Amino acid sequence: MTVTAQGPLPAEPYDVAVVGAGVVGCAIARELARHPDLRIALLEAQDDVGQGTSKANTAILHTGFDAAPGTLEARLVREGYARLGAYAAETGIPVERVGALLVAWDEEQRAALPRLAGKAERNGYDATRLLSADEVYAREPHLGPGALGALHVPGESIICPWTTTLAYATQAVRAGVRLHLNTTVKEVSWGGGHELRTSRGSLRARRLVNAAGLHADTLDRLLGHEDFTVTPRRGQLLVHDKLARPLVRHILLPVPTALGKGVLVAPTVYGNVLLGPTAEDLDDKRATCSTADGLAALRDQGRRILPGLLDEEVTAVYAGLRAATGREDYRIAAHPEQGYVTVGGIRSTGLTASLAIAAHVTGLLVDTGLDLGPVREPAPLTMPNLGEAFPRPYQRPELIAADPEYGTLVCHCERVSRGEIRDALASPIPPRSLEGLRRRTRARAGRCQGFYCGAAVRELFERAQGGRAQGEAAQGETARARGCGRGR
Numbered sequence: 001m002t003v004t005a006q007g008p009l010p011a012e013p014y015d016v017a018v019v020g021a022g023v024v025g026c027a028i029a030r031e032l033a034r035h036p037d038l039r040i041a042l043l044e045a046q047d048d049v050g051q052g053t054s055k056a057n058t059a060i061l062h063t064g065f066d067a068a069p070g071t072l073e074a075r076l077v078r079e080g081y082a083r084l085g086a087y088a089a090e091t092g093i094p095v096e097r098v099g100a101l102l103v104a105w106d107e108e109q110r111a112a113l114p115r116l117a118g119k120a121e122r123n124g125y126d127a128t129r130l131l132s133a134d135e136v137y138a139r140e141p142h143l144g145p146g147a148l149g150a151l152h153v154p155g156e157s158i159i160c161p162w163t164t165t166l167a168y169a170t171q172a173v174r175a176g177v178r179l180h181l182n183t184t185v186k187e188v189s190w191g192g193g194h195e196l197r198t199s200r201g202s203l204r205a206r207r208l209v210n211a212a213g214l215h216a217d218t219l220d221r222l223l224g225h226e227d228f229t230v231t232p233r234r235g236q237l238l239v240h241d242k243l244a245r246p247l248v249r250h251i252l253l254p255v256p257t258a259l260g261k262g263v264l265v266a267p268t269v270y271g272n273v274l275l276g277p278t279a280e281d282l283d284d285k286r287a288t289c290s291t292a293d294g295l296a297a298l299r300d301q302g303r304r305i306l307p308g309l310l311d312e313e314v315t316a317v318y319a320g321l322r323a324a325t326g327r328e329d330y331r332i333a334a335h336p337e338q339g340y341v342t343v344g345g346i347r348s349t350g351l352t353a354s355l356a357i358a359a360h361v362t363g364l365l366v367d368t369g370l371d372l373g374p375v376r377e378p379a380p381l382t383m384p385n386l387g388e389a390f391p392r393p394y395q396r397p398e399l400i401a402a403d404p405e406y407g408t409l410v411c412h413c414e415r416v417s418r419g420e421i422r423d424a425l426a427s428p429i430p431p432r433s434l435e436g437l438r439r440r441t442r443a444r445a446g447r448c449q450g451f452y453c454g455a456a457v458r459e460l461f462e463r464a465q466g467g468r469a470q471g472e473a474a475q476g477e478t479a480r481a482r483g484c485g486r487g488r
Contacts (some may be wrong), residue, residue, distance in 0.1 A: 005181040013414055026050070027189070030358065057348050064124075071328060084164070100156035101140065105147060105148065130151060158269050161351050190339075215230070236295060240274055251265075251267070252265040287321070296318075322347045335377070376436060
């Protein structure tokens with residue numbers, strides 16, 4: 001297994017380089033890793049996988065009922081929903097099939113519900129049902145006054161996006177993919193193959209996949225294409241404390257608009273309740289800060305949807321940027337003459353569609369002339385459970401009897417054990433920051449936001465970092481002695 005985060009990149013050429021280790025890039029790397037004869041590199045500008053849009057979204061597993069019919073996105077979301085649902089069951093990624101209600105608050109919105117049901121049928125989803133106001137309040141007794149009806153979409157679900165991305169990346173790395181973190185692509189030249197000049201030196205690859213998310217248009221232009229422009233669309237969200245969880249049973253959706261799915265109220269697999277997101281088109285692709293106006297607007301809308309939510313504590317606030325391109329579809333295109341595939345415009349549905357996107361992109365690479373070779377399925381993987389609907393380590397006596405570290409809580413708000421933190425720090429793709437550790441374990445993600453457990457968590461993290469630094473230094477010496485680590 002090879003994961004690097006510093007020093008020069010290995011000199012050997014790759015068959016495929018995938019730029020961007022978000023949920024889509026990691027899914028593509030995992031799909032390509034099913035072909036053991038290929039040499040695959042996965043490049044990420046930041047210090048961990050899933051650091052962009054993939055870590056800051058609404059964490060919904062979408063049925064695709066409201067996608068634009070006939071689009072590539074509609075097809076891939078529909079296929080991806082089935083694929084990811086099965087994959088989550090196999091790997092232990094927490095999913096809760098809570099269903100969704102599209103709530104109509106005025107006559108215009110109520111009139112739109114049958115059209116949305118028809119749209120769902122055109123997308124191959126025929127399980128929706130129109131509900132009267134009485135039926136809505138029977139399902140959601142804490143809903144604000146004035147709802148006129150709703151469209152029930154039973155297949156909409158909640159999922160852990162952090163574990164999903166990490167699962168893809170872990171299987172890819174275990175199967176031989178080389179993950180290079182802290183590697184920003186600055187220039188690309190094509191001459192029978194790609195040479196990528198990065199912040200860590202040059203890398204050569206026969207084929208290139210652009211899964212760079214918010215920066216996909218920038219990389220596309222380096223190869224002479226101007227097919228789309230990414231406009232970062234900021235979504236701010238409020239995370240309410242676990243005590244708010246009994247207030248909501250479904251994902252509560254508004255009737256969608258041209259800017260997106262609108263502000264929702266949704267439970268999370270971690271036991272919290274989300275309110276958001278906003279939809280603000282910006283110029284700055286780094287503007288992940290929250291604003292007073294944005295949060296105030298969310299609270300105003302939340303007060304109408306679920307008044308009791310405003311009385312509950314806010315545990316956290318975050319903002320993510322979605323890669324809007326001005327068109328209701330993905331911007332996935334192959335350029336066979338360059339051995340290049342663009343995977344752009346992947347918005348909030350990218351989590352759901354990720355495995356289907358990966359299969360589609362692999363097919364496009366074959367169309368460029370890439371010989372995939374034989375297939376070998378990745379070794380089975382079981383991810384740590386971060387969901388509240390399934391037994392956590394501290395709730396499993398047999399696990400604690402075998403290893404008491406799982407019964408020693410470090411983070412009491414989220415009930416994270418010392419054993420879970422130890423396992424995350426020793427995993428194939430270990431966290432390189434406290435935030436990375438939080439996404440792997442939920443440590444410091446609870447009500448106190450690390451006020452009580454922060455020092456203990458930091459001590460464990462820094463102790464592991466010290467050992468890792470020594471190990472990486474030794475690996476570097478070995479690699480230099482062997483000629484920059486050539487060979488599989």
